[in-house]
Amino acid sequence: MAADILSPFCSVEIFEKGKTVGRKFLVAGNGGFNITNSATGNALINKFTPARFFSNAISAFDSDATRSWLLQMGIPTYIGSSGRVFPEIGIKPIEVLQKIKEKLIMQNVQFHFDHEFISFNSENRPVFKYQENEIVPIADYYIFALGGASWSITGSNEMWRTEFEKIGIKTISFQSSNCGxxxxxxxxxxxxxxxxxxxxxxxxxxxxxxxxxxxxxxxxxxxxxxxxxxxxxxxxxxxxxxxxxxxxxxxxxxxxxxxxxxxxxxxxxxxxxxxxxxxxxxxxxxxxxxxxxxxxxxxxxxxxxxxxxxxxxxxRPIEESISTVGGIALDEMNDNFSLKKFPSIYIVGEMLDWDAPTGGYLLQGCFSTAYYAATNILNSLSVKN
Ligand SMILES: Cc1cc2nc3c(=O)[nH]c(=O)nc-3n(C[C@H](O)[C@H](O)[C@H](O)COP(=O)(O)OP(=O)(O)OC[C@H]3O[C@@H](n4cnc5c(N)ncnc54)[C@H](O)[C@@H]3O)c2cc1C
Structure with missing residues (x-):
């Protein structure tokens, strides 16, 4: 989402430790693929804990916005039972992911696979391991979206917590949410x-x-x-x-x-x-x-x-959970999802210590936080230029 918003205006590169992106997105699609929920306004905001933390992001990009965004990519959606929103029957999760990837490629977003974030350097820029090399991309802004701690097979694990702690960012231990x-x-x-x-x-x-x-x-x-x-x-x-x-x-x-x-x-x-x-x-x-x-x-x-x-x-154990709570402590964050101590570093999605029930709210929370972070970066770029 953040890459989509930013890439028409600036150069965007995605670094991913796996050989492909969106593996948890595909796992999410294995059962009922609730891509968002039809709740809007306060009804949507109040599904998140803490709700206050989400109000700007949801107001800027809510479930209707998610549905329009998908529709523009050729993915119509429908509202199913209890307000859950699904891609139209017959559209597989892999097709949704493929459309998103195609859009990003069209917008010249560059993907770097097999690049694992391993630490911050002395200038607090992220260091990635690629084969035997260490790579430090030089950028004006960094957006982290490394996920929570469940389903480590999809790439998300909490290895990054230690590295954020080392640069003085408080993190909270992960615990199971939305689990048995x-x-x-x-x-x-x-x-x-x-x-x-x-x-x-x-x-x-x-x-x-x-x-x-x-x-x-x-x-x-x-x-x-x-x-x-x-x-x-x-x-x-x-x-x-x-x-x-x-x-x-x-x-x-x-x-x-x-x-x-x-x-x-x-x-x-x-x-x-x-x-x-x-x-x-x-x-x-x-x-x-x-x-x-x-x-x-x-x-x-x-x-x-x-x-x-x-x-x-x-x-049930974290590994099996649909989502986790814990991660970057919210008092480390500015309202625009940048770190108070390092305002050029943004954090979005399940890395942050928030909670929401199943029913499409989790992906919506990821979309909204990423959208809000990206538009804030765009605003600050236009001020700079
Ligand atoms: C079984 C299951 C079903 C679900 N169903 C739904 C649903 O129907 N609706 C819904 O709204 N939500 C659902 N969810 C939750 C939803 O999938 C997650 O909340 C969402 O994917 C989190 O997105 P994210 O971008 O924060 O993290 P992730 O999707 O976990 O992505 C993190 C990415 O960061 C990469 N990464 C991690 N560490 C590093 C590193 N050190 N260096 C480089 N890259 C790294 C990972 O490889 C991964 O690609 C489900 C989850 C599960 C497990």
């Missing part, structure tokens, strides 16, 4: 139900509730109703408080409606499935986290349907 949670299932439960979805549920933690779907895995739970609770789980773990989530298997039924289903009936336990329209997986999960005494009492069973408490033992 570990739960101590019984052997029997996981062997039978790993891979089963829990559809149309809501999950609550403290005062936060989210509706959606979760997938039972051999280690715990994943899915769009799990990722949004991670920030809260992380906070509790950091305070040594054991996190407990509460699942509501019937979020559209009130307790009273469920109680009406059993009024006047003597409900033998084996009829719960039919009476409450529960499937085998839901029933087994309720059984696992409800004592036998409560399970056989219909009224307390209803409490378990509406509010099943499940302890979380930990978060």
């Amino acid at each position: 949670v570990n739960i101590e299932w019984t052997e029997d439960f996981k062997s039978k139900y790993a891979g089963a979805p829990l559809k149309n549920i809501s999950i609550s933690i403290n005062d936060f509730t989210i509706k959606g779907e979760a997938l039972i895995t051999h280690y715990g739970l994943e899915g769009n109703a799990v990722y949004p609770i991670i920030a809260e789980v992380r906070k509790m773990i950091s305070k040594n408080v054991a996190p407990i989530i509460h699942i509501d298997f019937k979020p559209t039924n009130s307790n009273v409606q469920l109680k009406n289903k059993i009024s006047g009936l003597t409900v033998p336990t084996k009829n719960y499935k039919t009476v409450f329209n529960l499937n085998e997986v839901q029933l087994a999960l309720i059984k696992q986290f409800t004592s036998k005494g409560l399970f056989i009492q219909p009224e307390s069973f209803i409490s378990s349907i509406k509010n099943l408490s499940i302890p979380i033992s930990s978060l």
Whole structure:
């Protein structure tokens, strides 16, 4: 994004340690490729933590701008479920990446592959390793977009943190965000139900509730109703408080409606499935986290349907996470995404310590920060000239 904005006006070179760019972009496209989200204005800004840090960047380049940018390159998009924005059906992620690369090549952006950023030199310019050589590109501005710490196979790892620390830039340790949670299932439960979805549920933690779907895995739970609770789980773990989530298997039924289903009936336990329209997986999960005494009492069973408490033992590892929090501390940054200590160095994307849920917000955050940094550079170039 930054290269696209800058290259019509100045010479831009991209240094990438891999043999190609955009590998995480392609991984992101493997499942549902949410390239942005239809939320705009404050609704979009408030998806980011801290929101204040994003307000200028999102106002300058929001999700509508992302969609127009893609459309100009021949990539129409559509709004899918829960406001997620996808490339039109049939357009593969590799085609989107290819269009972006073609545009940059047309605009004379030069790519240098196999160039790994390894340190800063004594003038605080980045040093790249290429084969056995060390290369220091001389530029007026440097924009770093080295990513977070998950999915290191795509190139992002946190090796760069040490080098930024060496020049006096505070960084925060990376932690998992938008990841699965570990739960101590019984052997029997996981062997039978790993891979089963829990559809149309809501999950609550403290005062936060989210509706959606979760997938039972051999280690715990994943899915769009799990990722949004991670920030809260992380906070509790950091305070040594054991996190407990509460699942509501019937979020559209009130307790009273469920109680009406059993009024006047003597409900033998084996009829719960039919009476409450529960499937085998839901029933087994309720059984696992409800004592036998409560399970056989219909009224307390209803409490378990509406509010099943499940302890979380930990978060899944960083490597597996969709995104990470941590990286360059935000108090090191100017509002325009340059470093306060080195104003010719800009940082954008997941390298910065921010968080956002899944649903297209992560890529949008990367696009917006890169756009805003690039336009700020353009403004300062026009002042200089
Ligand atoms: C499985 C998965 C699914 C996802 N799905 C979505 C989704 O549907 N929607 C969404 O919005 N987001 C999604 N994301 C998140 C999104 O892909 C990332 O937030 C985004 O790619 C981050 O962009 P970035 O440019 O900051 O970093 P990256 O995309 O990680 O790019 C960093 C680049 O820097 C290079 N690099 C790293 N270190 C060096 C070095 N020392 N020298 C030179 N080059 C280096 C890397 O090789 C890499 O090319 C998903 C992520 C994953 C893992």
